[in-house]
Amino acid sequence: MTVKSRILMSVAAFALAGAAPAVAQTEIQWWHALTGANNDVVVKLAEDFNASQKDYKVVPAYKGSYPDALNAGIAAFRAGTAPHILQVFEVGTGTMMSAKGAVKPVFELMKDAGETFDPKAYLPAITGYYSTAKGDMLSMPFNSSSMVMWYNKDAFKKAGLNPEAPPKTWPEVFEAAKKLKASGFEKCGFSNAWATWANIEQFGAWHNVSLSTKANGLDGFDAVLNFNSPAFLKHWTNLVDLQKQGVYDYSGRTNGGEGRFTSGECPIFLTSSGFFGNVKANAKFDWANAPMPYYPDVQGAPQNSIIGGASLWVMGGKKPDEYKGVAKFFTFLSNVDRQVKLHTESGYLPITKAAYEKVKASGFYKDKPYLETPILELNNKEPTENSRGLRYGSLVQIRDIWSEELEAALNGQKTPKAALDAAVERGNQMLRQFERTASR
Amino acid sequence: MQKNAYFTGLTVPLLLLLPQLAITVVFFYWPASQAVWQSFLLQDAFGTSTEFVWFENYQALFSDPGYLKAFINTAIFSSFVCVLSLSIALLFAVMADRQIRGAEVYKTLLIWPYAVAPAVAGVLWLFMFDPSLGMLARGLSTMGIAWNPRLNGNDAMLLVILAATWKQISYNFLFFLAGLQSIPKSVIEAAVIDGARPMRRFWTIIFPLLSPTTFFLLVVNIVYVFFDTFGIIDTITGGGPSGATETLVYKVFSDGKGGSNLGGSAAQSVILLIMVIGMTAVQFRFIERKVNY
Structure with a gap:
């Protein structure tokens, strides 16, 4: 075998190896703004999701502070290279909502992808902030606090x-x-x-x-x-x-x-x-x-009280297959045991009622009452017009x-x-x- | 016989100029024209809806009291930083120009701060003067001096002036030192023989002979305080408290980047551009006349 053909062979092999997963797997870009221990949580979630199935690969990328990540997302959208999932802090909710065409509302995403999705399963004090007046959920709550x-x-x-x-x-x-x-x-x-x-x-x-x-x-x-x-x-x-x-x-x-x-x-x-x-x-x-x-x-x-923190927005103009992957990832995130683990280990609020009930039943808050304080505040009374959240x-x-x-x-x-x-x-x-x- | 070589036709000169012109157009005129165009538009953050609004962004600026305040802040900030950094650097350069032991070490150390990025310089000064963390701030409070740049606008302004000055001294020092070393020794020796004392020698010989350097530095320093200081302001005060340290360039940055108000931000940068062009023209027209080359 000549040197030339050997090189050709190895190039072909490399190309095949590189191309094979790209054909089978759809990549989902996830831009976020978390550092330190919270960044580890993001990476771990993506790894776990990628290991749990073969069709999609979530690729997280750190884009700076909350305002930086939002600006990076906006600039990328203007340039036509927006990620699939963008983490936006609660202050940016109004900006994201008003951008018709730039975002894909979560309730629509879940319906189109045929994922089972019950907005009532989520804690209303949290989803209220990210929903329309009619109760349609626009973005997926991720890390919430009060x-x-x-x-x-x-x-x-x-x-x-x-x-x-x-x-x-x-x-x-x-x-x-x-x-x-x-x-x-x-x-x-x-x-x-x-x-x-x-x-x-x-x-x-x-x-x-x-x-x-x-x-x-x-x-x-x-x-x-x-x-x-x-x-x-x-x-x-x-x-x-x-x-x-x-x-x-x-x-x-x-x-x-x-x-x-x-x-x-x-x-x-x-x-x-x-x-x-x-x-x-x-x-x-x-x-x-x-x-x-x-x-x-x-x-x-x-x-x-109202929440702070950030939610995950799905950007507009992507392929249906990619949206399907995003929807699967959101279902994966909302899983009760995963929420329990996220809440007890990171201190983020649980986003589903089931997860909160499970942690409560386990007696976890007896030793760590400080993790329950924000949930008690959020659920103190049925939210009114003045306490559902704010959106400007x-x-x-x-x-x-x-x-x-x-x-x-x-x-x-x-x-x-x-x-x-x-x-x-x-x-x-x-x-x-x-x-x-x-x-x- | 014609001694000078010259080109006939335009092709060769244009080709030779092309690289420089291309760089200027791509990196200077193109973005500047984009800013001018943007300043006439009202646009949402994602660029999905755009409206041409003529001078409305400019009108909104001039009816905003915060913008007028930014002008005043910029005037205070830039005059203090320019005067302080130039005079302190000149003092250091005159000292370093003399025959002293360890002059090389002294000179090298003075040049270091220039290598520090503005944002990092800001953080360094914040660490020294933050009322909770800063060692020097704690010293001030034990001496009974009230110091709270979080709420007191004058304290905050003083802090950003100090940081911005500190950062620029090195650069000015380098140029002043080079300027001093190029002054012919014979002129000064003649003055010594005529019996002129050091102060008189400085003001009647050295200072006028340094004027080209001083003039150059003045232009460079004004450009520095107008455009390069927002990193320092962002890390130390974020324009606060209550807008006391919000300068024109910082407002361009915070309205455009933080606030996604691209039209308003572009209008501000156009005004800033016109101001600096005007000031530089004035400097060349009037101050340069007094410069001895």
């Missing part, structure tokens, strides 16, 4: 507070924070991450006070913001006063300030229940979490505007009333511009 109040039990003991009875209402939190400050936590009695999620979005849902008309935007893009109402004004005024006294201390717009809890600087800290892994790994003190505080004089409070276009920018106004109130540039009014007015300008681009 906001809880983390507190430092050792600090409570030091300040003479009962660590087993954390404060339930905002006035109780203020009192506890003042005592904590007096006991040595000079800079920060309590604080929160995600400035607007805590002090606008969750606050509205938990107190059953509206953020805007049209069920907080879920019923249409013509929603008009109206949260410059007494309950919000009262809360913002309290925060501003306590910031001046050094009892409250602002910790920024994102979760960059969460380290202030684990380092022991802020003994009471409101942030995502997804903070669990970080607290477990880094806090060198005894800790616990409790539901978010509320104002007892606001009627109906506490209502229920350009919410990333609107959140920045809201943060700017909250910061202006906290640093004394504006009165709380002026800041709230400006947050509403400037937010409405953004909504009207978005409505124009979305309604055509």
